Amino acid sequence: MKKYLSLQLSPVLQALGVPESIAPIFEKPRTESHGDLTTNIAMIAAKHLKTNPRQLAQQILEKLNLDKTLVDKIEIAGPGFINFRFSDKYYHAQLADILEKENQFGRSGTGNKLKTQVEFVSANPTGPLTVGHGRGAVYGDTVARLLEWTGYDVTREYYFNNAGRQMRVLGDSVRLRYLELLGEKIDFPEDYYQGEYIKEIAQHLIDLHGKNLKDEPAEGKFKQQAETEIFDDIKKTLARIGVKHDVFFNENTLYETGQVKEVIEELRKKDLAYDQDGAVWFKATAFGGEKDKVIVKATGEPTYRLPDIAYHRDKLRRGYELIIDVLGADHVATYPDVLAGIKALGYDESKIKVPIHQFVTILQEGAVVKMSTRKANFITLDELIDEVGADVVRYFFLMRGIGSHLNFDLKLAKEQSEENPVYYLQYAHARIASIIRLAESKGVDVSKSYDLSLLNQPEEISLMKLLSQFPDMVESCAATYEPHRLAEYLHDVAGSYHKFYHEHRVVGDDLNITASRIALCLATKTVLANGFSILGIHAPEKM
């Protein structure tokens, strides 16, 4: 429709002397009374032509000749908006389109199978996932789903490191608990992992090996067992909320394949790395950084930056054309170094996008809970799922923009789980399913023979309008990596349906009207179900 309007509009604009650089932009007005699409072209162009916007709009309209079966009404409003209102017939055609495409409705080929990677979660296996990880997990997965719907070829990747200091401490934490369980007196350091799960892992080792590990080093069986068990739990937790990674990438690979070393050598060759105070530095200042950064410590160990740069080069080498790194706000300072490093190696860093999500603040009994895996005073994602269910968890994290500092009142979430917003959406779907069951039980053939032109009531038209916007919605959410707008949209669809339901009886005496309204219900059900599948929540047939 936008295409059609621009096509009709551009010769008119040219005739009026509007420069070609000013192309009309159409948008959906916020309020329904302003029509279905609007353009501000008259206001923009008026400036160049030194004329009054409303007058110019009038001139445009006089020369514009549109298909009246599609566009019902054109109005000039406010300071000079031109508002287009489409005909019912246009929306009936849209409805037919939904019914035909069904679970494919909303999909597009925009992405052109672009090889894309979404990297998210990427928590090292030192403990259970927290609520904070949950936000990144759900967000990353949903962005991946959005990209799949719009025709991108998506790989979900999880990056981890099982070699660093964190993991050594983890292994030693298990070792000490192991000795403790065997009756030895131990001094458990404050900065070790305090969680109960460490004791459980230690107990498992006793079950498996008895006392035989007494003299085993921390980095051996202890670390290994901890990593295996914790990673297992992490994967299980993610699976509960519908998140599954295609690739688990171990940082260690980058050392084994020599890619880390390669990065240093190349940077040196380009004179972008140098030695000072026994360490190796990267000239980040050459790429707009505040100061140069250490990439290899005086001890010979690399800092996280070096493998990170090598990792991103590896992603590019694997042929990804679009790379999305989902990061939490605590990592905000790390990615400029990585991008600078990639640029230094001669790659196009604009292929790497880094959406950053703000923290989730947990309120418990009205007080802020400071989260720390080390101190084990976190609320695990598992516990949250236990309390409110996977659908609620996903929807809750998706219904807000990632830039907002999310306040999660745990007490409230538990208490209100019965009237959580997600049920509002799912109820609409279940309600439709129920009506269709009823219709079928009365012998109505819901699969064919309906006359969409019977749908002319205000509530029916409003609903059809919303439904027809679904593909645009998916498109723009995918382009901006903003799933929360889809969540809002679906909320509107559900609301519009509930209103329709209260005003009009679907299954009635008039078989023709019944059939057409059933068609509208089916189309609504399709849009809801398709939307839910992008958000990763269930579409219940019954509630």
Added chain:
RNA sequence: GCCCUCGUAGCUCAAUGGACAGAGCACCGGACUUCUAAUCCGAUGGUUGUGGGUUCGAAUCCCACCGAGGGCGCCA
């Protein structure tokens, strides 16, 4: 001290630079003999942190200040 994200109804949050700033909770008043009341209808609620600037037009862009969270390490 510097950098990043942000500040919108009592609370949690929306709003590609556009028209009267919107939802959900909470509170108040209505609607089940009728396809699911997990719903609907109505009412209340605002100087968009403050002060300037750009623009035909600002919650949105720019500057300053105030406040919140995060980051400024040869930790990740």
